[in-house]
Amino acid sequence: MHLSFLQPLFERRGPWATVYFDPAQNDETGAKQRELLVRQVCRTLEEEGADTATVEAVSDALMSASPEEDPAGRVFFATGGEVVLSHRLSRPPQRPLACWAPLPRLTPLLELSGQDPACLVAYIDRTGADFELRAAAGPQEAGQVEGRQHPVHRTGSAQWNERHFQLKVENTWEHNAGEIAEALAAAFEECGADLVVLAGDPRERSSVYDRLPETIRKVTIGTEHGGRAAGSDSVPLEEVIEQARRQYMRRRVEEVLERFRAGRVGTDRPTDAVEGVPALVEAAQEHRIDTLLIRPDGAELARETWVGAEPDQVAVRRTDAQTLGESEPILVRADDALLRVAAVTAADVLVVPPAEEREDDSDLPTGGLGALLRWTYEPSGA
Template sequence: MQLSFLEPLFNRPGPWATVYFDPAQNDESGPKRRELSVREVCRTLEEEGADAATTQAVRDALMNVSPAEDPAGRVIFAVGGEVVLSHRLSRPPQGQIACWAPLPRLTPLLELSGQDPVCLVAYIDRTGADFELRGAAGRQDAGQVEGRQWPVHRTTTADWSERHFQLKVENTWEHNAGEIAEALSSAYEESGADLVVLVGDPRARPAVHERLSEAVRHVTVQTEHGGRAEGSSSAVLEEAIEQARRQYARRRVEEALDRFRAGRVGTDRPTDAVEGVPALAEAAREHRIDTLLIRPDGADLARETWVGGEPDQVAARRGEARTLGQADPVPVRADDALLRAAAVTAADVLIVPPSDEDDAEDLPAGGLGALLRWTYEPTAV
């Protein structure tokens, strides 16, 4: 998961109010329950030291959260009397989360938004294609391409002139498949999508797939359900697209863990994987984190870590922070500090699901680990 959408949270000093809010069910007593929930959230913020202006901004924002528009709820980040970011959740929180802290509380957002890969869906026929982008924010149009419109239909006669016409039809199909593949590749690069799903005509779809570059083809899947024509959408198509997104997210985690197991510290060779707060803090300071791995049930997530005003000013101990030039470091949760550092250096973040006790040792120690942008020689002890 890329965290670029969180950028507004990292260019302003805290403390921050963070609230994960699940609106009450949309029934007759819903508004009253929501009002009581909002009141309880604001009371918690006040008890933790939040200023009146920020608490009021949070109250106003939460009163506008409705089950109809946000059935799974929202997360609110506020500072200095202003709501800086409000983000829709994919799954409701197990309970209300409200806190007042030096940094925004981010790990629950990753859990409640899922890995949510961005998917570029191409609805294809023999004359062109429509592109649609799907992600955590819903759906949005991503453009279209139209190829040659004639001739596109073959005849059934064996007459020589008709066979010649059929050859022209075949050439039109091939030409259009090339144009669609080129436009799809451009849309994929411009949109920042994680994967591509091809939907539509059973002949045009594989023809487009064959003409995609190897890099795009590697993240592309096809489904036989649905098509480009209006009204061709179905529940089966929707499930096929969601299944492709789930499989992509699962495969990414598995590949990252395989690489982590192969490269973790513990050998006498250069490593490209680290675990534990001290090693991760060092990697964050040096902008070496390529992918941050977080297991939400890990004990190290809440470990006290020290930060300065800049995202890369991270240290495992207060004395170390001062040695590094941070005159007035503040204590924060380790996961919040590392997520801030990862976000501003364009690192990826993956949530590692809890696993069976038998293979828990293979996961990052304490729940925090990272794949690095370059290797380094382990320090001799």
């Protein structure tokens, strides 16, 4: 999961009100319950030191939350008297979670919004394609491409001149498939997608698929459900997209954990994986985290670390933070500090399953925090 959509949260120093909230059902009983929950949330924020303007902004946002638009709930991040960012959840929180802290509280977001990979959907026909990105921030248009418009339809005659016309049709199809594949590859790189779903007729999908780069073909599937024509969206297409995402994430978790197990310190060769807060803090200072691994039940997530105004001003000890240029560092949770670094340095974040869900937990990060690195370094003492 990439957290670049959280960038607005790190353009201000805070402190921050973070609220994970599931709006009650929109009936008389639900409305009353929601009002009680909102009061409880606001009281919690006030008790933890939140200013009145920010509490009022949160209260207004919670009362305006719609069960129809956000059936699983929403998270709100507020500071300075305004809600700076909110995000739809995929699973409802078991109870409202509210806190007032120097940094936004992000780990619950990873669990409640899922780890949906960014999926680029290409709606294809013979004349072009429309691209849509399905990512954490919701569906977004990702461009389109138009090929040659004529000729694109065959005839049924076997006359020589008709066969000549059909050859032109074939050439138009092939030309357009090449243009679609080229535009799709560019969109894939530009929007940082993880996988591709091709929607359209089998012939058109196949022609485009064959022209994609090998690296993209490996993460591409096709479906006959849906298409480019208006009104062609379908429930089966949504199911295909969700299934593709789930399969991708299962493979992704296993691949990352295998790399993590193989790359940890313990040999006399350079390592490309680390675990534990001190090692992660060092990697964060140098922007070396490529994939941050978080096990939500890990004991070290709540370990205190010191941070400054800049994301890479993170340290285990207060004096170390001052050495990095922050005269007045503040104490925060380790997971919040590391997630801030991941968001601003375009690192991936992966939630790994708890130990009890795996037959072999030797590939899980000790304390619940680990990382794959962008480049290797020599282990201490090497």
